[in-house]
Amino acid sequence: MRPTQTATEAASRATFLALMGALSRPGMIHSLPGDPQGDELRTFVAIGKALLDLETSYYTPEALLSRKLALTGAKGRNPAQAAYHFYPHLYAEDLTAIEQASVGDYLYPDRGATVMIGCRFGERAGQCMQLSGPGVLNQSPESRIQVSDVPLEFWRQRARRIHYPMGFDAYLIDGQKVIGLPRSTKVELEAVPCM
Amino acid sequence: MYVAARGGEGAIQNAEALYNDLKAPIDADVVRAIERTMPYLIDRVMGEGSLYAPELAALALAQTGGDLYEAVLILRAYRSTQPRLAYAEPVTTKMLFTVRRISAAFKDIPGGQVLGPTLDYSHRIFQLDVLDGKAAATATFTPDTPDAPEPVQPVAPREYPLVADWHRMAGLMAPLEKHADQDPSDVPDVTREPLLFPAPRAERLQSLSRADTGGILALGYANMRGYGAVHPTINELRLGYAEVQVRHPISGDLISLGRVRVSQAEIVTHFANSATGVFGANKEKRQNHKEELALGFAATMGWNEIKVIAAAMLDKAMDLPAPHPAHTEEFVLYHTDPVEASGFCIHYKLPHYVTFASGMDAMRGANQIAGDEGKSVSEQPEAELVAEAQE
Amino acid sequence: MxxxxxxxxxxxxxxxxxxxxxxxxxxxxxxxxxxxxxxxxxxxxxxxxxxxxxxxxxxxxxxxxxxxxxxxxxxxxxxxxxxxxxxxxxxxxxxxxxxxxxxxxxxxxxxxxxxxxxxxxxxxxxxxxxxxxxxxMRSVEHDISRAREMHADADYGLLWLALYEQLVRYRRVTQGAxxxxxxxxxxxxxxxxxxxxxxxxxxxxxxxxxxxxxxxxxxxxxxxxxDVYPLEFTDVPFKVEDQRGWVCIRTGAQNKFMNEIPNEDGTSTHEMSDTGYIEKLLNAQPGDTYYDNNGNFYIRGYIRS
Missing domain, CATH: 3.40.50.11310 (Bacterial phosphonate metabolism protein PhnH)
Incomplete structure (x- = not known):
């Protein structure tokens, strides 16, 4: 008898490994598995399948994505109660939802939410940021990232909401690419583009 | 040499083979016989294993040569591999198909005392005839098909009222709080979340339910003997069958998956609110307050009378203020899990030579310092060392 | 699919x-x-x-x-x-x-x-x-709920005190593994x-x-x-086990963590604990190690003793 992985199990594991790699090395781009030609929600659905089930909860402002995530059995909850937030596009009005995202408490900071944000990496118009903290090697190329399609206010909000160890953890997603930003990562906005 | 146990794979396979040589081989008939002849053992293993599967419990016992902790571990480990497909409908005490219910609080109770199957009044003497090859008439007890003695009434009542309901009607016990219908997935669950303290009552009762029978008895007995301020009376002890019902995922109809044996105990104690100090410093509340009976409760899958009685007492005792360890929630629940306690106990058989070496190094170092100064460690005067903490 | x-x-x-x-x-x-x-x-x-x-x-x-x-x-x-x-x-x-x-x-x-x-x-x-x-903090606080509160407050005073008490009593930190x-x-x-x-x-x-x-x-x-730092006092730096002079009987290596194996005459023989590394030393070219053959840790200045 050979132990056999189903396609679903294999995809879940590969997605999780990409997220784990991304969170361990903030700033470094990791690749999510799946079809790069699929629809734009595909990576969010794949992450949902890897992390969600009837024992956890999610929030997303996108109706179609919400229906797809509901199939995991997870409970759709309001932004304050949801453990996982999904924003395929982060609009300025979504910042009120992120403002309510749980940051945990001092006894259980792990109860802070996880936020998935669709954006673009490496475009000239993007905001350049300097990262530091666990998993970031000083002076390494990945310690500077350039991100577009995220409201600038999000970064100020993130800095304001995170009182380490309390805070939320974020994944930036551009197609199949993912960057992890745990709450332990310090993000400094640079005045000029990275490149 | 102990390190020679580094035989790796060969050694562990041989060790298991030696164990298998120690006992007679098992087959399906042996497993059936264990399941049919030892219902209490099966129930104990299922209760602690928190998996209702009489056949698998019997197989676990057969496979492990009757080592209870090993048998429980096999059931628990198997449980880890089973996905949660649905939540069953709640079962209330009234819905139990009850075969035994007794109350020590009153001579007679509404619905009547039902002695049911028990060894309580048997004479504990051997049926030596069995060894001589004669079948003992009383040795064919099978709980699923009891040899019905002469019935008192032609049909047993479908339900028995609760003794606690009588207390409530008589104003001796606080009425049950009305709970809104709860989403079953929101019920705290110790198999899905770690136990944190103070524990939700659901998790406390779940932990007691799957706790080690011997451990619960030892701590429960400590409470009964005087390490707790709870002076309990068994209000109601029940053995029965519960019907497990789930909603059909498509039609939404209730369907029955079968019946499981369950046992439950309620203990009551007088002056409950004063004993538990629920009013604390609130004098006004205390003055206007009427003394009431308080309930302790426990239930298990399978029939485990001793365990549910001791556990129900612990349930009540854990509410006491400034408790003795024998009834502190954290102490009781953390130290009575059969798998954790037994596993940690036997882990001391594993090699620890790295940690031992590290400790030896520290001890030799300390002796060296003491030797250099011409004194043994125990004679060291308190040195005046000032150290600054650094970040 | x-x-x-x-x-x-x-x-x-x-x-x-x-x-x-x-x-x-x-x-x-x-x-x-x-x-x-x-x-x-x-x-x-x-x-x-x-x-x-x-x-x-x-x-x-x-x-x-x-x-x-x-x-x-x-x-x-x-x-x-x-x-x-x-x-x-x-x-x-x-x-x-x-x-x-x-x-x-x-x-x-x-x-x-x-x-x-x-x-x-x-x-x-x-x-x-x-x-x-x-x-x-188990040795200084056995109640896990209380220990969690101490972590929440970053209140590690009792641990520092325990180390200090070891120093006072034995003139060195006696914490082993x-x-x-x-x-x-x-x-x-x-x-x-x-x-x-x-x-x-x-x-x-x-x-x-x-x-x-x-x-x-x-x-x-x-x-x-x-960053991972052992708890150490400024004037009493953290010390690793002192196995200077211990030579692995199988490879002749030094300054790697050794098992001490007692001999019948009261003496000891030493053998490296990392068996995978022993194999590589005997059969192939091993990779870089955390400690060099003289016992120096690869991040200079990290171990101060």
Missing amino acids: TLEQLALENHGYSYAFLDEFAKRELRRRILKAIALPGYQVPYASRELPIARGWGTGGLQVTLSLVGPEDVVKVIDQGADDSVNAANLRRFITRVSDAASTTDATQATIIQSRHRIPEERLHEGQVLVLQVPDPEP SYPVMVHKRYVMSPSPIPRWDTPKLHQAAHLTLLAAGREKRLYAVPPYT
């Missing part, structure tokens, strides 16, 4: 033993642990077919990570062939079809009890440490009962370390390139 792809023969057990619910829960917790270096994340901790207390925490983490393309190394006390390591390796490979190795640099996942290999691990590798007791460390300047963490020799290897390491206690239901992490 066809029905055939979805349906499998019934093997009785899932891939990597744990069902997908259990794996997802572990994976969610692992991600939180990485976001909070050194913080103990409570998790459900399923029972496994290995006795509780025998590495079931580490095993659950390994099973939630492992895939058929992985190469797994399992060690106990530094040895690949000790019975417990052999048993866990047999189980992991049996349920996952992963390959196994004794070479620390070739493994993708290293599950270990009480040791970190001598050779420097590299980026992308995961070290899974089995933890009997995750609470570094499981030496408490400060992670990312916030949480004091038990590095599991690794010898003090191994403790510095967690600091600014290239690999990810995941630590898990099955019985105590806590898991925690040290991400790559994270």
